[in-house]
Amino acid sequence: MSARSLAAQARTGAPIFAALGDATRLRIVAKLSSGGALSIVRLTEGEAMTRQAITKHLSVLADAGLVRGVRRGRERLWELERTPLDTARRYLDLVSQRWNGALARLAAIVEVDD
Amino acid sequence: MTTTPKAAATTDRIEKQRVLRAAPARVWRALSNAREFGTWFGVELSDDFVPGATIRGTVAYQGQDVTFTFHIERMEPERLLAFRWHPFAVDPAIDYSREPTTLVELALAPVPEGTLLTVTESGFDQIPPARRAKAFEMNGAGWAEQLQNIARHVGA
Numbered sequence: 400m401s402a403r404s405l406a407a408q409a410r411t412g413a414p415i416f417a418a419l420g421d422a423t424r425l426r427i428v429a430k431l432s433s434g435g436a437l438s439i440v441r442l443t444e445g446e447a448m449t450r451q452a453i454t455k456h457l458s459v460l461a462d463a464g465l466v467r468g469v470r471r472g473r474e475r476l477w478e479l480e481r482t483p484l485d486t487a488r489r490y491l492d493l494v495s496q497r498w499n500g501a502l503a504r505l506a507a508i509v510e511v512d513d
Numbered sequence: 514m515t516t517t518p519k520a521a522a523t524t525d526r527i528e529k530q531r532v533l534r535a536a537p538a539r540v541w542r543a544l545s546n547a548r549e550f551g552t553w554f555g556v557e558l559s560d561d562f563v564p565g566a567t568i569r570g571t572v573a574y575q576g577q578d579v580t581f582t583f584h585i586e587r588m589e590p591e592r593l594l595a596f597r598w599h600p601f602a603v604d605p606a607i608d609y610s611r612e613p614t615t616l617v618e619l620a621l622a623p624v625p626e627g628t629l630l631t632v633t634e635s636g637f638d639q640i641p642p643a644r645r646a647k648a649f650e651m652n653g654a655g656w657a658e659q660l661q662n663i664a665r666h667v668g669a
Contacts, residue, residue, distance in 0.1 A: 488524060490524075490637065490640075490645040491524060491527055494527055494637070495529070498527070498529050498632055498634070500555075501553055501554050501555065502529065502531050502632065504552070504553035504554075504555075505533070505543055505553040505630075506531065507553075508543055508549065508552060509533055509539050509540050509543050510533060510534045510535050510627075
């Protein structure tokens with residue numbers, strides 16, 4: 400999901416911004432953004448509230464389609480929700496970045512001795 | 514460097530253009546000579562490019578050498594190099610040989626400034642979703658970062 404589609408959803412009144420309109424939930428999203436799938440224990444670290452309270456916040460985020468619970472062995476982890484289309488687009492962004500790097504190196508090679 | 518609007522509307526291909534301030538003959542050498550190609554593409558190649566050849570490429574990834582193949586489809590001097598490969602084949606534990614490839618076309622055209630290079634890579638829709646997700650994991654950027662930026666922006 401891009402920032403643009405987030406904005407589009409906000410305009411159409413989707414619950415996504417309401418879900419993000421809370422400092423604790425934003426911190427949860429930020430943690431999941433940088434840390435991949437995390438357990439409730441990890442998500443509660445550094446928060447001045449109980450695991451139960453964090454679980455409630457996760458439910459709100461899950462209802463808005465922003466996060467989902469996954470099972471890894473005996474552990475239940477939470478991760479950011481991504482649609483297959485988002486994944487595909489982000490993948491192309493990556494490929495695109497890789498080409499940018501390669502073409503810059505190519506230019507550096509061929510333009511040096513013209 | 515540009516990405517065409519057409520490319521933005523699809524998940525199957527990307528297209529990029531760049532004007533290089535060098536003659537097509539010079540650019541062609543950088544594309545067709547395996548050693549030069551390896552330098553800018555970031556891969557070590559086992560053999561020279563010949564149409565129809567399958568060439569082994571090696572990249573260093575997190576201290577390990579990862580090997581994959583390039584299949585050279587077409588070579589038209591100073592005009593076109595086309596090959597197939599396994600994009601982001603960077604996990605030594607995976608045998609990529611049975612997975613679909615993408616087609617890379619590097620097209621050259623003379624322009625007053627030098628050479629217009631058009632890069633097209635297509636066939637991404639055939640790449641298994643799990644593999645795409647994995648590639649993303651390995652690079653760690655994108656919308657997760659965007660969300661983090663939003664979170665930072667609103668002072669979370």
